[in-house]
Amino acid sequence: MDIALINPFLAAAKHVLKTMAGVDVRPGKPFLKKDDLAKGDVSAIIGITGVASGSMALVFTEKCILGIVSSLLGESYPKINDDVRDAVGELTNMICGDGRRRLAADGFSLQAGVPTIVSGKDHSIRHFADGPRLAVPFETDHGAFMVEVAFGKPH
């Protein structure tokens, strides 16, 4: 997998969460994902096509996403509801859009589908890509989340 396709999305996640929600995110060490161990309570999934075909997932624990969305909207959200899910969709669109703009500046053209938001305690995500799947853990003051990107051959 071309790391040049991944880094712009990680930079975008950091930039969007900082500027939109005032949340500092600290990226951890990326690793190749061999199984589905990462579990989350809310995930956003978005399909990507263009020079490569793939998918990006943002996988949040409940505590982390409630902290981020409360900070984003300036209001306390004690539990996951439709407002929280819509905010996750907006954030994902912004992160994906920002990542695509960074890639376009490097000469790569990608298109994105619309985000799908999954809610459910301890669900797991498996990318069905024919290439490797990269996972990057992020830390925030509200807890951890994971960005996963998988690309395969365009089709």
Place this chain on the structure above:
Amino acid sequence: MDIALINPFLAAAKHVLKTMAGVDVRPGKPFLKKDDLAKGDVSAIIGITGVASGSMALVFTEKCILGIVSSLLGESYPKINDDVRDAVGELTNMICGDGRRRLAADGFSLQAGVPTIVSGKDHSIRHFADGPRLAVPFETDHGAFMVEVAFGKPH
């Protein structure tokens, strides 16, 4: 939402499950999805771009997908494991590919990302599209599943 974009995917789901897995599927009445009531145990999500930007989700109960995959692979699968998840990814790619071929014959060109498979008891799916979200319930002898398609403006 242009129903012309949806019908080929429903025909494809019926065709692929019948020819590949020998499973008869009976489509129910499509409805516009206003909330996230449909819950599943295994879902496949795939992003779509091109003349429209959107996402398709196949949402299965555990009983239904185990029946379908056991029939597809000719071996009994009593619980959800990576083989089952990969089979769901393959089926989703086939359904999406078949749907896109049908659309191409009608003059519509769409690209697809790679499927993402979500596992987790009773998770729910929310499409973050700026257009309506259509849900179609299907019945099989193994139980029910749902096909959901949402399209928005291309971006």
